[in-house]
Amino acid sequence: MEQSHGDCQLPLGYDGVVRIRAVPHLVLRPEPQSQPTLLNPDIWQVLVGGSSENVAGNVPCRLEWIVTSDCFAEKRVPHRRETCLTPNGKGFMVREKDGEGMKPLVVSVYELGLIGTGRLGFRLEPLLFGNQPVEVKPGDAAAIPFDLGARIDFGLAPTELKSDWLPDFLERHVRGVQVGSLLQLKPDITNLFNGHLATLDLYPTPVEGVAPDEAATLHVEWEVGHPDAAKVLLWRVGFLAVRGGEKEVLNNRLAAIGGMESSSTLGFQYRLGITKKPKDAPPAPEKKKGDKKPPPPPPPMEGVFAEPRLALEVPRPRLKSFGVRLDGGRLGIRGSFENFNDSVELDLTVKTYVRVPYGEGWRVEELDDFFRNVLESTRLETSLPIQHTEKQYAAVTLCLPDDVSTLLAEIQTVTVTTRENTFEREVLNLKQLPRHYVEVLKKVPGLQVFAAIQPTSLANTREAPFWAVADYEASEPGKEHGFAPFEGGAFVSRVFANGVCTGNTVDLSGEAERLSSPIPIVPPELQEEFSLFVGTVCGEAIGQSEAAWKGVAHTIMNRVARRQEWVAHLTPTDVITKTGFDGRKHKNCEAARAYLKSPASSALEFREKLERLITAVTPIYMRMAGDGGDPVYFYSPAAQKALHAEKPTEYPSEKPGFVDQGGDKALVDISAEVLGGTKDDFRFYAFRYPEKNARMTRQEIAVARAQPPVAKGK
Structure with a gap:
């Protein structure tokens, strides 16, 4: 023999029997093979072989695959069926046992969990005493390449996807990739997986050693190669939003996107999986009397899964x-x-x-x-x-x-x-x-x-x-x-x-x-009348300035118990209800009175204005703010003009009749004095001869209340 593979030492005087067993020493030199094209994920015939020495007949061996891919780190997967080294000219091939014979070596993408682009290395261990295993690393020339490309690209959602079916409350104007930006997920998956189900989990990158947060994980499913998949593959960065069957977004809430430490960016990872469509379970047999066991569950789905990969990084909110x-x-x-x-x-x-x-x-x-x-x-x-x-x-x-x-x-x-x-x-x-x-x-x-x-x-x-x-x-x-x-x-x-x-x-x-202001308090016995007073001013002038509010309030109070013209109207209530203040019938009057009764529970449209209005007119009602220039009449030119155009018979002029009244009741325009520099649609008038239309004294009012005189006119 050219080389010794073991020594045998016997003691002097040994007279026993020595049995010597000789086995061939196999020399295996794996070499690159011309691999058949992968056409079916379930059945991929691969060729493992090379030159050899001393391979005579079928030698049982153990085959272990060493797999690397851009979708996962190196992993080792044993071949599921018995294999043998078989002679092939001056070399060898690895084949599978098939009964009493042999057949070509076949693997399944699902058996090995192949996904992405990578290489199959292998380890051959002859099951023959004294022979050592041979290992081909995935990076060696004899390793078997595979291309099952599977990755997801991320891009801003195109405009055409935001016109007809996208809900309005989602992004309309994408300005960049940030938390909340609407992205179109673009799968780049080999056609070999067409018709399979793809699953995608998206989640914030967890801290090292910590599992992904299930409560912050978005899960999307679609059929690979389906033409309508784009409508499902949408993601608002950082949101748990998936599309429902009726064009609605479900679970549209922000994920818990924080990390354990502050950083300038926020990272997201994705994990892609591809499985066969589940087979329909066979119909359950009719249950017979005495049956206790339920029918067996359907077989588990076969699938391949990539390890987590970086999806994108965005600025941290x-x-x-x-x-x-x-x-x-x-x-x-x-x-x-x-x-x-x-x-x-x-x-x-x-x-x-x-x-x-x-x-x-x-x-x-x-x-x-x-x-x-x-x-x-x-x-x-x-x-x-x-x-x-x-x-x-x-x-x-x-x-x-x-x-x-x-x-x-x-x-x-x-x-x-x-x-x-x-x-x-x-x-x-x-x-x-x-x-x-x-x-x-x-x-x-x-x-x-x-x-x-x-x-x-x-x-x-x-x-x-x-x-x-x-x-x-x-x-x-x-x-x-x-x-x-x-x-x-x-x-x-x-x-x-x-x-x-x-x-x-x-x-x-x-x-x-x-x-804190000196606004007077209205006594309880006057609060009902004060409510009517405020409501009337609101109904007449809430849309005008504060000066106009005060002008209307002064007009009401200046008419009370006025000689000649309003001698029979001894209270603000009389003046409001009997001298033509139609604002008391306006809906704003009702709303204002409701506000006074219960400020916190009212729902007045002009709530802010009413707060200021009450502050402005309360001193006027309580006779603590003078007479405001003594206005006794007012009207709205725009409203009067509209009434004249609509009802010319009832309103023959664009000015009310009182404007041109003469004698002791002649008027003078004091709008500038009342309104100041505001441009309200109001004209205010006072008596030209106020001394001839003076207000009754308190004693006269008391007597008049006891013996009400007959009014001379409104």
């Missing part, structure tokens, strides 16, 4: 600004995000808190609870110089109890939606509070107000920390910027926070001090 403001008695919040696409609409829950001095530190309390406690304690402590019933007391000082509850309920939970990366919301208008509310609040020293926001929870979804929705820079001691983590009414670590606070506070007591 961040909270850019968030503050509380107090402007003209209006308490509100304002903020902005960056790196969300403009189409993103986040629903946020806003909660307001107060920070009040407590010992050497501060106490945090919800704003509505604080209001309720302070107002209730003040109500019980306050004593009035005039005896009132409980109902009258509430009307004069606090407004009705139901209004208090309704008002406080409005600030218990406030929501806001971001629009184009910004959000703003008024939380409370101090001007809507009854006077006593403001008086109480201004007496609380150091009353600081701030707000907190958190993502609005959806049904059946876990709550994500705020930093997991949008990263932010947390404030720390000594820093003048950032936002404090907040949870359940307390400042906490960012790890445990489900919300974030405004970067500032505002002084509510100081604003209340500025808002």
